[in-house]
Amino acid sequence: MADPILSLSSVSKSFGPIEVLHGVDFELRPGEIHALIGENGAGKSTTMKILGGYIDQTAGDVLWQGQPLRFTHSDEAEARGIIMIHQEFNLAEHLGVDQNVFLGRELKRGWRLDHAAMRARTAELLAQLDCPVDPSARVSDISVPSKQMVEIAKALSRDLKVLIMDEPTAVLTERDCEVLFRQVERLRDEGVAVLYTSHKLSEVKRICDRVTVLRDGAMVRNSKVSEITEDEMAEAMVGRELSGLYPAKALPRAEVMLEVENLSVPGMVEGASLKLRRGEVLGIGGLVGSGRTELAEAIAGLRARSGTVRLEGKDLPAAEPHVAMTRGLAYLTEDRKGAGLLLEKTLRENLTLPLLDRFGGVLIDRKAEEAALDKAIADFAIRVPERNMAVGNLSGGNQQKLLLAKTLLSDPQVILIDEPTRGIDIGTKQQIYQLIADLAAEGRAIVVISSEMPELIGLASRVLVMHAGRVVGELAQDEINEGAIVRLAMGLKDSEGEAA
Amino acid sequence: MAHAETKTRRRGGSIDLKVIGPIVALIALVLIGVALNPNFLSYANITNVLARSAFIGIIAVGMTFVITAGGLDLSVGSMAAFVAGLAILTMNVLTDSWGVGLPVILVGVALALVAGLVAGLINGLLITRVGIEAFIVTLGTMGIYRSLITWLADGGTLSLGFEMRELYRPVYYGGIAGISWPIIAFAVIAILGEVVMRHTAFGRHCAAIGSNEKVARYSSIAVLKVRLATYVLLGLLVGFAVVMYVPRLGSASASTGLLWELEAIAAVIIGGTLLKGGFGRVWGTVVGVLILSLIGNILNLTDFVSPYLNGAIQGAVIILAVVLQRKTGTDR
Ligand SMILES: Nc1ncnc2c1ncn2[C@@H]1O[C@H](COP(=O)(O)OP(=O)(O)OP(=O)(O)O)[C@@H](O)[C@H]1O
Ligand SMILES: [Mg+2]
Numbered sequence: 001m002a003d004p005i006l007s008l009s010s011v012s013k014s015f016g017p018i019e020v021l022h023g024v025d026f027e028l029r030p031g032e033i034h035a036l037i038g039e040n041g042a043g044k045s046t047t048m049k050i051l052g053g054y055i056d057q058t059a060g061d062v063l064w065q066g067q068p069l070r071f072t073h074s075d076e077a078e079a080r081g082i083i084m085i086h087q088e089f090n091l092a093e094h095l096g097v098d099q100n101v102f103l104g105r106e107l108k109r110g111w112r113l114d115h116a117a118m119r120a121r122t123a124e125l126l127a128q129l130d131c132p133v134d135p136s137a138r139v140s141d142i143s144v145p146s147k148q149m150v151e152i153a154k155a156l157s158r159d160l161k162v163l164i165m166d167e168p169t170a171v172l173t174e175r176d177c178e179v180l181f182r183q184v185e186r187l188r189d190e191g192v193a194v195l196y197t198s199h200k201l202s203e204v205k206r207i208c209d210r211v212t213v214l215r216d217g218a219m220v221r222n223s224k225v226s227e228i229t230e231d232e233m234a235e236a237m238v239g240r241e242l243s244g245l246y247p248a249k250a251l252p253r254a255e256v257m258l259e260v261e262n263l264s265v266p267g268m269v270e271g272a273s274l275k276l277r278r279g280e281v282l283g284i285g286g287l288v289g290s291g292r293t294e295l296a297e298a299i300a301g302l303r304a305r306s307g308t309v310r311l312e313g314k315d316l317p318a319a320e321p322h323v324a325m326t327r328g329l330a331y332l333t334e335d336r337k338g339a340g341l342l343l344e345k346t347l348r349e350n351l352t353l354p355l356l357d358r359f360g361g362v363l364i365d366r367k368a369e370e371a372a373l374d375k376a377i378a379d380f381a382i383r384v385p386e387r388n389m390a391v392g393n394l395s396g397g398n399q400q401k402l403l404l405a406k407t408l409l410s411d412p413q414v415i416l417i418d419e420p421t422r423g424i425d426i427g428t429k430q431q432i433y434q435l436i437a438d439l440a441a442e443g444r445a446i447v448v449i450s451s452e453m454p455e456l457i458g459l460a461s462r463v464l465v466m467h468a469g470r471v472v473g474e475l476a477q478d479e480i481n482e483g484a485i486v487r488l489a490m491g492l493k494d495s496e497g498e499a500a
Numbered sequence: 501m502a503h504a505e506t507k508t509r510r511r512g513g514s515i516d517l518k519v520i521g522p523i524v525a526l527i528a529l530v531l532i533g534v535a536l537n538p539n540f541l542s543y544a545n546i547t548n549v550l551a552r553s554a555f556i557g558i559i560a561v562g563m564t565f566v567i568t569a570g571g572l573d574l575s576v577g578s579m580a581a582f583v584a585g586l587a588i589l590t591m592n593v594l595t596d597s598w599g600v601g602l603p604v605i606l607v608g609v610a611l612a613l614v615a616g617l618v619a620g621l622i623n624g625l626l627i628t629r630v631g632i633e634a635f636i637v638t639l640g641t642m643g644i645y646r647s648l649i650t651w652l653a654d655g656g657t658l659s660l661g662f663e664m665r666e667l668y669r670p671v672y673y674g675g676i677a678g679i680s681w682p683i684i685a686f687a688v689i690a691i692l693g694e695v696v697m698r699h700t701a702f703g704r705h706c707a708a709i710g711s712n713e714k715v716a717r718y719s720s721i722a723v724l725k726v727r728l729a730t731y732v733l734l735g736l737l738v739g740f741a742v743v744m745y746v747p748r749l750g751s752a753s754a755s756t757g758l759l760w761e762l763e764a765i766a767a768v769i770i771g772g773t774l775l776k777g778g779f780g781r782v783w784g785t786v787v788g789v790l791i792l793s794l795i796g797n798i799l800n801l802t803d804f805v806s807p808y809l810n811g812a813i814q815g816a817v818i819i820l821a822v823v824l825q826r827k828t829g830t831d832r
Contacts, residue, residue, distance in 0.1 A: 302718060321720040331718075339718040342711045344778060353708055354719040356701035363699045406719075 002029045003066065005193050006051055006082065006162050011060035013046055015393070018385040020046055021217045023060065028162065033184060033194045035204040035225070038214035039237050039425040040397025041383040044197045045087055047214065048164050051195065052084030053077030081161030085151045085168055087396045087423070088337050093140040098122040100139055101154045125153040130179045144171045144335060145288045152180060163187060165196040167396065169203060170423045173288050173451040181207050199397075199425050200452075201230045213237055238427040245430050246458035247437040252280035256313075257445035258329070258414050260299060263307035268294035270469045271307070276414065276445045281436060283460030284449045285485045291469040292449045293334055296416040300324050300331035311414060325354060330412035332403060334419040334449070336396075340403045343392030347384060348373045350391050351406050358410075376405035381431060396423040404432065408439075415439065416447045421455065433459060453482045467491040521824050522771055522787040525817070529794045537801040545797070547680060551672070553793040554682035555580070558741040560764040560785045561693040562734030566634075567768050568697070568780030569730045570710035571627065574638040576738050577760035578645035579619045583742045584752035585649045587612040588658045600663045608668075608746070613739040619645070620735015624728040642761065650754040657753040665750035672747040682744045689737065693782040703780075706730060710777025766814065767792055770821040791817065 004027040013021040021043045028034055028051070036044050049055045050062060053071030061068040064080065071077050074084075091100050098119045107114045107121070122135040131149040133142050139150065148171050155163055163184075169177045184194055184207065198204055204211055205225060213221040213236040221228075221236040234242050258276040263269060269291040276282050284292050298305035301321040309316040311327050324331075333339040341350050352359050352369050359368050377384060380401040384394065391399060400423055408415070420436065421429045436459060440446050450456050456463050463475045465488035473488040533540035559576050566573050591608040598604055619641070626637040652658060660668065675681050697703035705726045708716040717723050746752070769775055770791055771784025795814055799807040 321717065322722060325720040333718055338712075339714045342708055342715050342778075344711055345707070349704065349708075353704070353716075353721070356704055363695070364701060364704065366699075 002031060004028060004063070005030050005065055007063045007066075008047070008051070008057075009061045009063060011047075011050060011057045011062065013043075013050060013055070014058045015385065019058070019217065020385065021050075021057075024214070024217070024219050026212060026219065026222075028193045028195050030161070030191045030193045031188055032209040033188050033196070033207055035208040035211040036195060036197045036214065037199075037201070037204060037211060037233060037237055038197075039216075039427060040401070040423075041395040042214040042237070042425075043217040044214055045166050045395060048084060048166050048195065048197070051162075052082055052164050054084065078158070081159055082164065083155045083158055083160055083162070084164040085155055085166060087166035087170075089147050089151060091139045091147060091150060094138065096136050096138055097126075097133055097142065097150050098135040100150060101125065101135075101157055103154075105158075121157065122153065125156055126150075128156070129153055129183065130176075143289055145173060145176055148172055149176065149180075152183070156183065160187065160192050162193045162195070165194070167197055167199070167423055169198050169200060170396075174453065175287070177203065199421075199423065199429070201233050201426065204233065205230050215239055234426045237425065242427065242430065245426070245433065247434050249281065249459070249461050250279050250437055250440040252277040252461060253443065254278075257311070258299070258447075259308075259310040259313075260295075261308045261310075263295065263298055263305055263309065265291070265294045265298045265303050265305050268303075268469055269298065269305075272466075272469075272471045274464060274471065276447060278443050278445055279440050280462065281440050281446045281448060281460050283456035283463035283480075284447060284466060285451075285453070285456050285463055286466035286489045288451060290466040290489065292466050293418055294469075295466070296331055296418055296447065296449060300329060300416060302331065325410055325412075328410075328413040329416070330407045330410055330414070331416040332407040332418055332420065334422065336399055336403055336422070341391050341399055341406075344390050346388055347377075347382075347391055347394075347402055348388075350402060351376055351409060354406065355410050372409065376402070376409070380405045381428065397425055397428060400424050401428065404435075412444070414445045414447075416449070418449045419451065420448060421450075421452070453485055456485065457481065465489050519772070521821070522784055522791065525770075525821075526787050526791050526794070529791060529798065533794060533798045533801070536798060536804060540798070540801060543678075545801070547683070549790075549793050549797045550686070551680050551682045553789050554686040555741040555745050556760055556763050556767065556792075557686045557786065557789040558689050558737050558744070559734070559760060560767040560789050561689050561782055562730075562737035563764045564693065564697065564768050564771070564773055564780045564782050564785045565703075565706055565730045566734050567765070567773055567775060568703075568710050568777055569706040569727055570713065570777030571634045571727060571730060572638065572765070573623060573634065573731065573734055574761050575619070575623060575641040575645060576734065576764060577757040577762075578642045578649065579616065579735065579738050580742050580745070580757035580760060581649040581752055581754070582645035582652075583612050583615045583619065583739055584746055584756055585652045585658050586615050587742060587746060588660050588750075588752055589652060591664055592658075592661055595661050595664055600661070600667060602667075604664065605668055609743050612742045612746070613736060616735045616737070616739020616742065617732055618735070620732040620738070621728075623735065624731030627731065628724040628728045646754070649752060649756065653753050655754065657751050659751040660746065665747070668747040668750070670747070672744060685740070685744055689740070690782060690786045693785075697780060697782050702726065702729070707778055707780060710774070711779070763792060766818045770818060772821075775822075788821075 006028045008024050008026040010023040010025060011021060012019060012023055024047060036047060038044050050057050053074040053076060092103060101122045102118045107117045119135045126133055129149050129152060131146060133146045148168060168180060188194055208225045211223060211225050211228060212219060215237060255278040256275050257278050260272060260274045263272045272295050286292050294303060297303045299309050301319055301324040305318050311329055317323055348369050351373055356364060359365050382401045383398050421432055436446060448459055457480050461477055463480050463485060464471050465473045465485055467489055475484055539545055563573060587608045590611050591604050594604045594607060623638055623641055626632050627634050671681055705721050708721060709723050709726055713723055767788035768785050770788035773780040773784060792814055796810050799805055799810050
């Protein structure tokens, strides 16, 4: 086995008075794909940021090829070939894709920027990643998964020794994941050390060589992937035994809660129709970019649309999110950072933002807000080191839980959830699935949009599949399986599907 | 309880410059003032300073909301001049037919408030409905109002009739319990502003929009309406400042309200409101206004430094304030 290239020796990290990593030892070797797994808030991102030179440890050492090393700036880590891709993107939204890939390392011809060369190289990298994005497109205009691919292209464009990726696959569809894994395996074979984290344990099992489990800021297990099962990983993470992931499905009732007819969003969705009943969990599958999110946003009044949407039999006006909310329809966005939460604000301010009129009269009732936050923290098991912290300092998964709490605060009857468990650990996933099932059992109507097949299969009693802006098929109870969803999602005609 | 979001960023126990910086600066200025001139803390001087800062102060309270919501308004100085000119002209015309009396003043006051509100509405509509950058819109209206007042005054000065001026005078020079009206008005508006910013949905929504407009929209906040409201509120407050200003000199000219917009914006920023929006505090703005006027006052009271250097010192303070904000903001 090769000597470790980058390691941690009894590293601790505190934020203010709170210690979040307690004496972690860790070794990363060239030519291995190493997974770092753990619950939300266990300290994975923090560990990675220390390795990537983004933050300093409070105690202990970072060793580079056995020598202690203290980066004063992440540039120094990058100069050694340590590249980190963050859980939250680090892209300049207003610049082009190519400009982002070469940001800070622009190619030049003499004193002038060599745009053509940068564009060509970016195109090459994106092609390697099977990513259909135009190198000159603006980053703010491309989809979330494409942004992830751009981040990866950016990393690939450098001279890599260590690649650190914080939940790269959370925002990717399975197909994109495959592409990414091929690249990662190629890098490993070239001798690069790859460290990554994911809440998808099957993925860890498949492509990693070694796995380290963090629990509450301490390392609780380190072993070869071949010597540990997925269940053992999950149990090491949560520290208890986990029963079945998916609860029993509730039975839909007769009453139609939401009826969408012939809904179109120019360039995104074409003539989509659907019916959603009380107590039903309707899944919507499809590739990213197939119009799932746009459909949900249009229903929720967040996008201009044509066609009709009826909520409990009454027309819902277009482009009026407030009306949709007060009439009992809520939408949970897939873009947590961009559209979901105010990262600089506190949990309390985020939680009550959509519903301030229900907290006090003219003046906001601070006590009621605090009480709502207490309840959210308890109900959703949000791990908050400090109550008044900025949301941006919460771990990614805990942000997601807060977003869920925020969306459900208005006690909606129809809930559209876009990627409910993105970045959420397996123990919490189970809780969220249970929550969705409970909400449905209480008689609420739920739409779950997900790129994770097992989630659709495990939760939904009916699945619609979208392709290129159209609803191309509907799968009932016993027809829901991975093969059928994929075929429809790829736009292949399915004998059972009512392909448009 | 003040501003938890800044508190969490600091390392255990150290004091947050962002919160106390402006207050420390204000205290330092007062101490300097006292040291340089024993008359500094006299009733007459303090009243004078506070009453003169009232106009900028009232406007700056409104500006705090605009900036917190991610906007900007460069037109307030010219707007004030134009509204003042309009009110004076109207009152003069009315005096001819109605004679000198309270009704004329009431109409003048109402007109100033309505004109300010309408001017704010125009800015707001251009920004939110037509979708032009706030900087551009208000740069445009700034020029328009400035030129309109110059035109109304025919390049000179518009003056209120002598008798009317005597009647209106107490609004600036009078008061209760030895506190003059402008100071009372400023205080009331500042307190209301602070309460609205901190404890109402409107204030929270302004901060949310300035922090991330998309998140605000996805949280079912009527982003355009709230943003429009900030400009209307600012316009109304400009109108109100004019109501207090006209009785002071009884006139308006092309140089009325010159650079007020910059002083108001500077006060907001010195007070700790973020120029890019997302976080604002009215009490900080009040401190900012006081800092700026104390600098001028101290220079006037001493012959230590030429009062002509007033602008230079104010400029340095503004830059320093932003540098201090930056310092505490980076370790997130
Ligand atoms: N800048 C910060 N200030 C205060 N606390 C922080 C900061 N950054 C992280 N934390 C806290 O440290 C703990 C570990 O966070 P970290 O982001 O490393 O978790 P994680 O394992 O990556 O979780 P997830 O799976 O949810 O992404 C969390 O409790 C988090 O709230
Ligand atoms: Mg993380």
